Amino acid sequence: MAxxxxxxxxxxxxxxxxxxxxxxxxxxxxxxPDISCALHPFRTGTNPFPRRKRKATALPAASETANAPLKPREVQFSLFQD
Known part of the structure; x- marks a missing residue:
């Protein structure tokens, strides 16, 4: 038995x-040649859709955003033009 x-x-x-x-x-x-097979893109044993790695400098550190002062936002609500 195998x-x-x-x-x-x-x-x-x-x-x-x-x-x-x-x-x-x-x-x-x-x-x-069987491109209709759902496994075809993965047949080589690698993921053809790798996730992109985020750069560490792209996002501010949590401590920087927690201590930053809040800025008021400008919001305009207008249903009709006056």
Whole structure:
């Protein structure tokens, strides 16, 4: 009886499924023509849609915003032009 492999990483599980589908050939996985398959973008074992990393300098520190004085906002509510 064959031992079951437990893959905890979803990308590795997708890669294993693609290898199984293509007869175990990594080259065939790369050349896979089935673009209607939901797993096709992930077949190489990498995420084709990586998250963008935020720069640490882009956002002010929480301590800076907590101590900043509040500025009054200008709000205009007008339903009709006078």
């Amino acid at each position: 031992k079951k492999r437990v893959l905890r990483n979803p990308l590795k599980a997708i890669r294993a499924k693609c290898l199984e589908c293509c007869g175990g050939s990594p080259k065939e996985v790369r050349l896979c």
